[in-house]
Amino acid sequence: MAPSEETVFLQGHIIDSLILAKVLDTIVMMGATFDLQDVKIGATREAPSQARIVIRAPSNRALADILRAIQPHGAALEREADCRFESAPAAGILPDEFYATTHLPTQIRLDGEWVDVEGSEMDLAIYVDPAKAHARTIPMGAVQVGDLIVIGRDGIRVTPLARPAERDVFGFMESVVSSERPHQPVIADIAQRMQMLRERYRQGDPAAKVLCAGGPAIVHAGGRDALTWLVEAGYIHVLFCGNALAAHDMEAALYGTSLGYGLTAGRSVPHGHEHHLRTINRIRALGSIEQAVRSGVVTEGIMAACVRRNVKMVLAGTIRDDGPLPGVVTDSMQAQQAMREEVQGVGLALLVASTLHAIATGNLLPATVPTVCVDVNPSVPTKLADRGSFQAVGLVMDAASFLKELARSLGWRP
C-alpha cells in the first residue's frame, strides 16, 4: 500500500467557481493521482456541493507539498480518528464489535499514523500491538485472552486493488465465469505467467511461488501425468489437497488404477475397490509419503514428483477419509493454519477440481494474488469470483483437459 495517500474534503460552491477543477489540476500537475469519491452536487444554486478526494502521491514529501498547495483552496484533511481496540474477553472469543477483514490491503491508524496490517486475508480480525505500532490479521480461534483486537470502523482504511500492470487475462479486471469462454487464450496467458514466475522463483524471488490446490478428479480424469510433469518441471511449488488425491495418485503408482478403475484399460478391475485401501495401508506402514517415495515403493506420479522437487504439501483431511494417509492433518483448524502459512509468497494459485480446497484456499488468499479456478461445475468458479477479486479467472472445464493443455503450452510432450 502506498504510504503517501491522504483523503481531503472540499465543500462550498466548488463546481461553478472551478475550485474543484483547480484543486484536481494542482494534484495532477504536482505528479499525483486522485480518486473523486462522494461528489455531492448542491440541489439548488444556493446549496453548496462537496467532494471527497483521495490523493495518491509518489512519496510522502510530494503528498505534503500537494496538501500545502491545495489547503488554501479549502481542501481540508478529512478528520480521521485513530482506530479503536478492545481486549479479547477469552481465548478464541473476539470482542463484540470486532472488525472483520477483507482480502484487500488494509491499514489502521494508531496515534495518528497509518500502519499496514500484515497478512491480507478475509474474514479475520485485526490484532494490534500499539506499543510496537504493529498490526496483523488473526483468526478467531487463535485469539488469546487480553489480545487487543480492532473494533468498529473508525481509523481503518482498505485500499481497492489497482489495475494490474500486465495486459493478460488477469489484467481485465473482470471475473466473468462462462463455459462458453474460449479456453485456449486463457490457458496461454496462465502458462506465460507460470513461465515468468518460475524464472523469478529460480532467481530467489520470495513472492513467485505457484500454488496448486486440487481434488482427486485430477487423477480419475487423467490429468495425473500432466500435473506430475508440471511439478517435475518446477512450475508448482506448493500443493494443497486432501487424502484422496494423494491416495489415488499412489494407488495409480502401485496398482495402475484410480478408485479401482484401470487407468489405461478404462474399466474396473477385480477387487479394484480395495486398491486405495491397500495403498493407504502400505504407506501408513512405511510411516510417511516421503518415506514411500525415498524407499522406492512409490516411483512415479504427483506425490513422487512433489517429494523429489521438495514441493510444500498440505494434506487436509475430511470426515469421509479412509485411513488417512500419514501426514494428513485431520484437525481442520490446524490444516487451515498450515495452509495459511504456505500461501505466503504465492504469486499465482491454480484451484483445480475441488470445491472444498478451492474455496478454502480462495478464502486464505489476499485479493492481490491472481487466481485460476477450474471446475466442470460452474458454481465453484462463480463462488470464487464472488469474493470480489478481479484477478480471479474462472474456467468451466475438465481438470485433465486443463492440466494437459497447460502442460503442453509449457513444453510437455507426452
Next chain:
Amino acid sequence: MSRLLVCPPEYFQIDYEINPWMRRTNAVLASRAVSQWQALMRVLEQDVGAGIARMHPVEGLPDLVFTANAGVVVGRRALVSRFRYPERQREEVYFEQWFRGQGYEVLTLEKTHYFEGAGDLLGFPDTWFGGYRQRTDIRSFPTLSELFQREIIPLELIDGRFYHLDTCFCPLSGGELLYFPAAFDSYGLAAISERIPAEQRIAVPEEEAVRFACNAVCVEKHVVIPAGCPRTMHVLHDRGYRTHAVELDEFMKSGGAAKCLTLALD
C-alpha cells in the same frame, strides 16, 4: 435610501504594514486625511443622497476607518469579521458593539476561519463573489452561504496589491462589473465569465486599478470613485452612470479608498 456605515479618521495613520501599500515611512497627513474623508461624506450625503451612520473612532485602531471590513450586513443580521492580522483583530469587538447597539442580530464565524467582511464579499442580487487567499479563508464561504442562502463563488486573489476583493472587483447597480482581470487566475476569470456576460464586464486598465478605480461606491446610478481614474470614469459615463471623483490618496497609503471607507447597511 441606502445607508452606509463610516468611521471618522481621527486616529487614522500607518502604525504597521500588513499590505504592500503600507509604509510606516510614508506617513499620513492627518489634516489632509480628515478633509478628504469629509469631502467623501459630502459627496455621499449630498450628491448621492445616501444615509450615513457614523461610529466612534478608537484611539490605537487606525484602520477602524475602513468600515467595509466590519462584517457583512443582510437585512437585520450582521456577521462580524474575523481579521487575519492581530493588528486588526482588535477592531472586531468595536464593530460588534456597534452592530449590537443598533439592534442587529449579530452572527459570528468559527475562530479558525478568517473573513474580512464586505471587503471580501461582494455581489449581485442572486450571486455573491468571495475573495480568498490573501485575507479571507475560503472555508468561511460555505457557512456564509448557508447563513444567507446565497451562492458564493470563491475567487482567488493572486496579486498582493489587490488583497481584498473590493480592491479589484466592483459590482454595479445595472448588473455590470468593474474589475481588474489580472488580479485573478484563469479559474477565477472563467468563473466570472460564466456568471457575467462579456458586454457587462468592464475591465479597468492597470494604471487605474492601482489608483483604486475598483474601490468605488455604487449607489443606484451614482458611482463615487477615487480621483485619477479618467478612463474608467469615461466608460461609466457611457454606460449611463453619474461619476463623482474624490481625492483619497491619504487613504491609498494604507491600501484603501472610497469603498473601503464605507459599509452598505441595507
